[in-house]
Amino acid sequence: MAFLTLEKITKTFGNQTTIHGIDLAVERGEFVSFLGPSGCGKTTTLRMIAGFETPTSGTIKIDGKDVTDLRPNQRNIGMVFQAYALFPNMTVADNIAFGLKVAKKSSAEIAARVKEMLALIKLPDVGNRFPYQLSGGQQQRVALARALAIQPKILLLDEPLSALDAKIRIALRDEIRAVQRSLGITTIYVTHDQEEALSMSDRICVMNEGRIEQLGTPFEIYNNPKTRFVATFVGTLNVLNGTMVDTATGRIAIDGQEVVATRGANGASTGDSLAVALRPEALSIGETEPGRNGLKGVIEEVHFLGPVVRIRVRFGDNVVSLDTFNRPHSAPPVRGEPVNVHFGHEDLLVLDRPAI
Amino acid sequence: MKRPVIGPWITIILGAIYFLVPLVATFEFSLRMKRGEYSFEAYRVVFGDPNFQASFTYSALIAVAAIIVGVLIVVPTAYIVQLKLPRLRPLVEFITLLPLVIPAIVLVFGYIRMYNSSSWIPLTNSARGTDFLLTCAYVTLALPYMYRAVDTGLRAIDIRTLTEAAQSLGSSWPRILFQVILPNVRVAVLSGAFLTFAIVIGEFTMASLLNRPAFGPYLQLVGANRAYEPAALAIIAFIITWACMGLIQLFGGGRRNDTRR
Numbered sequence: 001m002a003f004l005t006l007e008k009i010t011k012t013f014g015n016q017t018t019i020h021g022i023d024l025a026v027e028r029g030e031f032v033s034f035l036g037p038s039g040c041g042k043t044t045t046l047r048m049i050a051g052f053e054t055p056t057s058g059t060i061k062i063d064g065k066d067v068t069d070l071r072p073n074q075r076n077i078g079m080v081f082q083a084y085a086l087f088p089n090m091t092v093a094d095n096i097a098f099g100l101k102v103a104k105k106s107s108a109e110i111a112a113r114v115k116e117m118l119a120l121i122k123l124p125d126v127g128n129r130f131p132y133q134l135s136g137g138q139q140q141r142v143a144l145a146r147a148l149a150i151q152p153k154i155l156l157l158d159e160p161l162s163a164l165d166a167k168i169r170i171a172l173r174d175e176i177r178a179v180q181r182s183l184g185i186t187t188i189y190v191t192h193d194q195e196e197a198l199s200m201s202d203r204i205c206v207m208n209e210g211r212i213e214q215l216g217t218p219f220e221i222y223n224n225p226k227t228r229f230v231a232t233f234v235g236t237l238n239v240l241n242g243t244m245v246d247t248a249t250g251r252i253a254i255d256g257q258e259v260v261a262t263r264g265a266n267g268a269s270t271g272d273s274l275a276v277a278l279r280p281e282a283l284s285i286g287e288t289e290p291g292r293n294g295l296k297g298v299i300e301e302v303h304f305l306g307p308v309v310r311i312r313v314r315f316g317d318n319v320v321s322l323d324t325f326n327r328p329h330s331a332p333p334v335r336g337e338p339v340n341v342h343f344g345h346e347d348l349l350v351l352d353r354p355a356i
Numbered sequence: 357m358k359r360p361v362i363g364p365w366i367t368i369i370l371g372a373i374y375f376l377v378p379l380v381a382t383f384e385f386s387l388r389m390k391r392g393e394y395s396f397e398a399y400r401v402v403f404g405d406p407n408f409q410a411s412f413t414y415s416a417l418i419a420v421a422a423i424i425v426g427v428l429i430v431v432p433t434a435y436i437v438q439l440k441l442p443r444l445r446p447l448v449e450f451i452t453l454l455p456l457v458i459p460a461i462v463l464v465f466g467y468i469r470m471y472n473s474s475s476w477i478p479l480t481n482s483a484r485g486t487d488f489l490l491t492c493a494y495v496t497l498a499l500p501y502m503y504r505a506v507d508t509g510l511r512a513i514d515i516r517t518l519t520e521a522a523q524s525l526g527s528s529w530p531r532i533l534f535q536v537i538l539p540n541v542r543v544a545v546l547s548g549a550f551l552t553f554a555i556v557i558g559e560f561t562m563a564s565l566l567n568r569p570a571f572g573p574y575l576q577l578v579g580a581n582r583a584y585e586p587a588a589l590a591i592i593a594f595i596i597t598w599a600c601m602g603l604i605q606l607f608g609g610g611r612r613n614d615t616r617r
């Protein structure tokens with residue numbers, strides 16, 4: 001049985017429903033990210049798990065126990081906030097010890113645990129400092145130690161890295177994941193940064209407008225997006241509009257040219273207009289090899305980005321962008337030049353809803 | 357080259373004269389108790405007066421009591437209003453301003469009517485009861501200052517996230533209030549406390565009408581009957597008030613910059 005389950009969770013603020021029936025099962029020790037655009041309800045869902053908000057309906061279970069009506073201080077959940085939220089009046093050691101003191105642990109035990117936690121976050125010498133004497137990244141690591149010191153059942157992190165600058169963000173990302181692995185703690189990680197979600201998670205829960213769009217491993221989410229939303233939100237993706245010519249063979253017409261799709265075409269019937277997705281990295285320029293799809297178009301834009309050259313190609317109404325490596329000894333493509341773009345049959349993904 | 361601006365300077369000098377001349381004159385007068393020489397004789401007499409010591413101690417004690425009661429009322433109230441009931445804020449602010457609008461004399465007559473010896477709660481029957489009443493009166497009087505100081509202090513920290521962090525660590529409400537919130541608004545509470553102290557030490561109306569041996573009535577009594585001592589007392593009271601202000605500055609100004617955004 002799953003360690004953390006959300007069953008038909010809804011949340012209404014006033015007369016506005018922000019969470020529309022979420023079902024989720026997280027295994028023990030799993031690292032699950034909530035990924036979605038601003039306002040999609042990630043924080044609200046997380047706060048319901050923590051107990052800061054009460055679901056309008058539905059149940060939350062942790063380790064088989066219904067906690068829906070438990071107060072936050074009875075749930076034994078570790079929480080890390082975007083704004084660090086260290087207690088400014090306490091030293092780092094006192095911050096980490098806070099939850100242990102609340103739990104009335106002996107002072108010897110507290111001291112040992114604080115030391116252990118400081119070692120875990122690789123800041124063994126900052127125990128006597130105050131939060132304002134630490135950098136943002138260090139403060140967030142202390143906040144992580146404070147949350148973990150009480151040996152919580154679940155660790156919740158709400159965009160813990162978004163107040164930090166890019167370099168520290170990437171370092172801390174790995175560190176959080178390493179700590180999480182070493183403790184084997186069940187973790188929910190909220191982010192709107194897809195790279196963060198893809199690189200850290202066991203599974204990603206892509207959310208949109210208070211619903212779960214797709215739940216799956218980073219590989220599944222990236223390579224087999226189930227909905228148009230997931231396809232466009234995760235990664236950069238080209239979406240093209242076309243018409244189904246023949247369902248049996250998966251032939252699709254795009255701007256008067258025909259291509260073959262082998263994935264996701266089963267739902268549509270002949271004559272349907274539909275949307276297909278193509279990852280930029282699946283596209284190449286040159287003559288179409290046998291057994292692949294080819295589309296002829298015109299180069300509309302060329303962006304030289306250093307190691308890569310990003311090219312936009314137009315076929316009638318549809319546009320795709322693709323990246324080619326910079327080759328120092330040959331000139332980059334030129335605007336207005338006709339090109340042939342080719343890709344595999346399996347690279348073409350038919351999305352469930354036609355493009356608007 | 358900029359022409360020196362003399363307008364503002366004239367204003368400042370006029371203002372300084374307006375404030376300083378009476379002060380200097382009073383001080384000078386307070387030193388002239390002994391004929392023909394300057395001395396601190398008046399101060400010696402004042403400090404040696406057992407009534408001075410008794411009334412000052414009494415007022416100081418009442419001030420401390422008023423500060424404690426005030427903090428215990430104001431901090432949780434301001435905290436809850438900010439955290440849970442932000443819509444009530446205008447109402448609460450209005451209520452805390454009322455003591456500035458209602459004259460002390462009205463308040464104290466109200467008290468005497470409500471709590472006289474033939475009322476339901478005859479607080480004025482005993483000295484202790486009246487002390488309690490006086491403390492409450494001073495809490496009310498200092499409310500506008502205390503509330504504003506604490507409210508501003510609370511606004512400077514992210515009380516919502518701090519509260520939630522403490523809650524997720526298993527903390528109960530009293531612990532959150534006393535170990536997380538209160539220490540972080542210590543500076544604000546202190547400045548509220550010193551303002552309360554300054555108000556209570558000089559207060560006359562309430563102490564006098566409730567007939568308690570406070571410093572204010574003592575000042576008035578000495579002022580009505582002596583020549584040099586009132587001047588010395590005025591200077592002493594002035595120094596106490598300014599010491600309070602100085603302490604507010606010290607605690608408020610020396611505060612480190614907050615690192616949270």
Ligand SMILES: Nc1ncnc2c1ncn2[C@@H]1O[C@H](COP(=O)(O)OP(=O)(O)OP(=O)(O)O)[C@@H](O)[C@H]1O
Nearest residue numbers: 013014018036037038039040041042043044045192
């Ligand atoms: N206390 C509240 N009262 C009313 N509406 C709220 C409240 N909390 C959240 N909402 C609404 O719920 C929706 C989801 O908010 P939520 O904070 O969960 O989004 P989010 O996915 O965390 O977004 P972000 O990435 O910007 O943090 C928003 O439309 C928000 O306005």
Ligand SMILES: [Mg+2]
Nearest residue numbers: 042043044158
């Ligand atoms: Mg959020």
